[in-house]
Amino acid sequence: MATYLQQVLNGVTLGSLYALIAIGYTMVYGILRLINFAHGDVFMWAGYWVFFLVALFRLPWWIGALCAVVITALMGVTIERVAYRPLREAPRISLLITAIGVSFLLENLIIVLPWAGGRQKPYPTPALMTQIYTVGNVRIQGVTIWVPLIAAACLLGLIFLVYRTKVGRAMRAIATDIETTALMGADINRVISYTFLVGSALAAVGGILWGCRYPRLQWDLGIMPGWRAFTAAVIGGIGNIVGAMLGGFLLGLAEILIVAFLPGLSGFRDAFIFAILIFFLLFKPTGILGKPMKEKV
Amino acid sequence: MKPNRVLTLVFLLGLAIFIWWADANLDRFIWRVLNFGAIYALAAVGYTMINGVTGQFSLGPHGFMLLGGYLTTLLMLPLHQKRVVWLFTPLSWPFNQFTLPHSGFILALIAGGILAVLAAFFVGIPALRALRGDYLAIATFGFGEILYVLACNFMGLTNGPMGIKGIPQYTDLKWSMGALVILTYAAVRLKNSSYGRALRAIREDELAAESMGINVFRHKLLAFLFSAFCAGVAGGLMATLIGTITPDLFRFFMTFYLLMIIVLGGLGSISGAVVAGFIFAAIFEALRFVDTAVVPGMRMVVFAVLLILVMLFFRRGLFGREEFTWDWILRGVKRAWRWAWARTSGS
Numbered sequence: 001m002a003t004y005l006q007q008v009l010n011g012v013t014l015g016s017l018y019a020l021i022a023i024g025y026t027m028v029y030g031i032l033r034l035i036n037f038a039h040g041d042v043f044m045w046a047g048y049w050v051f052f053l054v055a056l057f058r059l060p061w062w063i064g065a066l067c068a069v070v071i072t073a074l075m076g077v078t079i080e081r082v083a084y085r086p087l088r089e090a091p092r093i094s095l096l097i098t099a100i101g102v103s104f105l106l107e108n109l110i111i112v113l114p115w116a117g118g119r120q121k122p123y124p125t126p127a128l129m130t131q132i133y134t135v136g137n138v139r140i141q142g143v144t145i146w147v148p149l150i151a152a153a154c155l156l157g158l159i160f161l162v163y164r165t166k167v168g169r170a171m172r173a174i175a176t177d178i179e180t181t182a183l184m185g186a187d188i189n190r191v192i193s194y195t196f197l198v199g200s201a202l203a204a205v206g207g208i209l210w211g212c213r214y215p216r217l218q219w220d221l222g223i224m225p226g227w228r229a230f231t232a233a234v235i236g237g238i239g240n241i242v243g244a245m246l247g248g249f250l251l252g253l254a255e256i257l258i259v260a261f262l263p264g265l266s267g268f269r270d271a272f273i274f275a276i277l278i279f280f281l282l283f284k285p286t287g288i289l290g291k292p293m294k295e296k297v
Numbered sequence: 298m299k300p301n302r303v304l305t306l307v308f309l310l311g312l313a314i315f316i317w318w319a320d321a322n323l324d325r326f327i328w329r330v331l332n333f334g335a336i337y338a339l340a341a342v343g344y345t346m347i348n349g350v351t352g353q354f355s356l357g358p359h360g361f362m363l364l365g366g367y368l369t370t371l372l373m374l375p376l377h378q379k380r381v382v383w384l385f386t387p388l389s390w391p392f393n394q395f396t397l398p399h400s401g402f403i404l405a406l407i408a409g410g411i412l413a414v415l416a417a418f419f420v421g422i423p424a425l426r427a428l429r430g431d432y433l434a435i436a437t438f439g440f441g442e443i444l445y446v447l448a449c450n451f452m453g454l455t456n457g458p459m460g461i462k463g464i465p466q467y468t469d470l471k472w473s474m475g476a477l478v479i480l481t482y483a484a485v486r487l488k489n490s491s492y493g494r495a496l497r498a499i500r501e502d503e504l505a506a507e508s509m510g511i512n513v514f515r516h517k518l519l520a521f522l523f524s525a526f527c528a529g530v531a532g533g534l535m536a537t538l539i540g541t542i543t544p545d546l547f548r549f550f551m552t553f554y555l556l557m558i559i560v561l562g563g564l565g566s567i568s569g570a571v572v573a574g575f576i577f578a579a580i581f582e583a584l585r586f587v588d589t590a591v592v593p594g595m596r597m598v599v600f601a602v603l604l605i606l607v608m609l610f611f612r613r614g615l616f617g618r619e620e621f622t623w624d625w626i627l628r629g630v631k632r633a634w635r636w637a638w639a640r641t642s643g644s
Contacts, residue, residue: 033431093352093431097556101604104553109598111593112592267450268450271447274439285432
């Protein structure tokens, strides 16, 4: 019983991290119809920013983490401004190719940067996260409590932003029909910038918490979590924010439970992720909660 | 015979003489770069057929190269080397029983291409029927990643992440250039045939093409299978050029290279893919000093920035969608001649 509970908690922790990353994919896809290849690398950069600010510049952890969220969010906005906005009118495939280029750039910048380097770096984890609580015979690490709590707070904030504010309404309008929204007088570019800001900030929170859970930094850290989160977004119905959260939790739980109870298969887990992704794309492209998209002539 | 055909024959003859001379005498470094250029160009010709000509965005050529590379290796690796490499897990039947002699190299390459085609068939039938645009890209990418994971885990066939060492270096310019010429010829013929016109119609407007009576799915599949064959052969050539393969050799960055090549050459241009393949190989080696003298990894930063810049400011690429023709060269020569003539007679 204790193991089950512990594994479920681990699954919820991982799932909330996936949910945080998946939001960025799903929001950008909903608005630009772009699979933002670079999103997983933005997530990875957030962990490195904490490393730079806390381990190198000796800032207190909380301040460093807050700054990292701000910097990463601005990074996301800059990427959109420099690399994606000039291609707004171009074929969507050009946008995808550029996104792949940005992704490679972000990954290799980390390798090249003198303080980051190609080697693994230890992540500065605050004591709160490593503390171990014992309830009965269940031993719970601080991360498994704090990560889902912080993630839940962020997700609630996001839902408030999207469904209860003016910017959120503009985002939903653009996702429905970008041209009509522009005709209604909404500043499309500003709203898209906000979307990248919010998506990257959530990915940054995810990256910082991910570092607390798995305290090793490496340049390819963002690739697989990024793909798992993307899969989560597809499972939940891409473009659908609640769906992305749901997909993230489902995928995180499934992953932890499979690795915990069928350890022989853990070497294949990335293959499973992609198999699930392809399966959904082929047979249920709208995901669990998404609405079917009509083919436009 | 048309003058253009004569020029082509003269060019091929010159190329053959150059290859015959170069395989024996050319500086080994340049020889290697040319080999890599031909292999990249070969994979890129196939890749531009599906991505550029047909406009169906695949991100899976690294998976097809992996299949071709491993099958060719398994068929050509000498038996004594097989005993050395598979120390921990024995090599599976039937590859532990036999190895092709050097004369069977062409069979091994074709087998690699055919394996890639079979895999493409398996992926393409559901994926090309149901998906387009970025969903197709993700599905093919996922397929490549699944193959990578399988290659890491099926120790009995691939020796896992440790890879396979000591592959005899059978690839030389005869093979790489030969394969490139043959498959480029096939690609040009395909592009200019009625099939090719259908492929281009699909790129321009899929619904319109379908309503004109084109079987969209079958044409897409044809282009996809062709690209897989090219990638499989290129993978085999690459394995027998480098001499060591690991699953990491055929990861997503390989597709990234190919994407750079076809974007640089102009999406949809076969001659662009060939020219850009060689340019890429040359830049890749020329920038090696950046990696060794500055920081390892700097080269990839340069390439990534280059790709973004090309996409932002030079989306047409070198050739756009046009092809190299002798007429184009002749016109240029004539113009230069007239210009020079006017200059000399005028002054």
